[in-house]
Amino acid sequence: MELRDLLRETLCALADNGVENAGFEARQLLEKAGISPMKILSEPCEKIACEICEKVREMTEKRVSGYPLQYILGEWEFYGLPFEVGEGVLIPRQDTETLVEIAAEFLKTLPENERKTLDLCAGSGCIGITLAKLFAADVTLVEKSQEAFAYLEKNIALNDVKSQCKAVLGDCFDEEKIGGEYNLILSNPPYLTEKDMQNLQKEVTFEPKTALYGGEDGLDFYRALLEKYPKMLKENGLFAVEIGLGEEKAVAEIFRENGLEARFAEDMRGIVRVVYGVKY
Secondary structure (H helix, E strand, O other), X not given: OEHHHHHHHHHHHHHHOOOOOHHHHHHHHHHHOOOOHHHHHHOOOOEOOHHHHHHHHHHHHHHHXXXXXXXXXXXXXXXXXXXXXXXXXXXXXXXXXXXXXXXXXXXXXXXXXXXEEEEEOOOOXXXXXXXXXXXXXXEEEEEOOHHHHHHXXXXXXXXXXOOOEEEEEOOOOOHHHHOOOEEEEEXXXXXXXXXXXOOOOHHHHHOOHHHOEOOOOOOHXXXXXXXXXXXXXXXXXXXXXXXXXXXXXXXXXXXXXXXXXXEEEEOOOOOEEEEEEEOO
16 A cells, blocks of 8 residues: 555544544554654655554554544653653643643742652653753652553653652652652642543543542542642742642632632633642
C-alpha cells in the first residue's frame, strides 16, 4: 500500500467514528508505527510494508474503540516536556499548565535555594517535574498508586531531574509521613463529582478512577489537603490547587476556613482552573 493511501484510510476510519482532530491523530499513529513525519510529508507514494500497515490498523481499531491516543503512543507532551503514560496513570492535560504557570511565577520570585516544593497526588509527575526541569525547583512528589508511581519514577529519569526530585510512594492524607517545610505546595487532586463520574467521555473511562473521583461533591481532597498542609508552608509560602469546572467558590471557602485568602487563575478558555493563596 502507498503511504498516502494508508494515511487516508487511517484518517477516514478515525473521522467516521467521531474522533476529533482525525488528521493529527492519523499522523501520530503512522509515526508510532515507524513512519517519520518527513516521509509522511515528502514521500506520499512510498510503498509501506504489510506488517507496518497492519500495525497501524491495529492501533486505529483500538483508538476507534475509545482507547486514549496517549496510551497508544505511550508518551505525551506537557509544557514542552515528554512524559511516559499508560494504563494506571492520569494523562497530562493542557488545563494543568495553568497550575504550573501560577507556580512558576511564584518560584521566580524566590532564590533558587528557597524553591522547596511539594507536589501532592503527583501521578505522572508532570507538574513537579516541569517545575524542577524548567524553574529550578527542589521537589518532593507524593503518589499513592503503585502503577502511577512507576510512571513517576520513569519520568523523573526521562527528564533528567533525579537530583532535584524525590519520589515518595504514599498517601497524601498521611502528612506526618511526608513532613518538612515548603515554600510551595500544590496539587491536581481528584475532583470529579459523583454525577461527573456517571457522565465521563469514553476516553476518560480508561483512566484510573482513583485519580478522577473526588467524592460525592468533588471536594473531599480539598478539605483534607487544606486541613493538613498549610501548616507545612513557610511564611509567605504558596498553596495552589487545580479545580474542576464551577468549583471555585466552594474551594475558596475551604481556603478561607483554613487561613488562606483565595485567589483565582483562568485557563486558556477563560475557565477558573486554579485556586491559590499565600500564607502570611
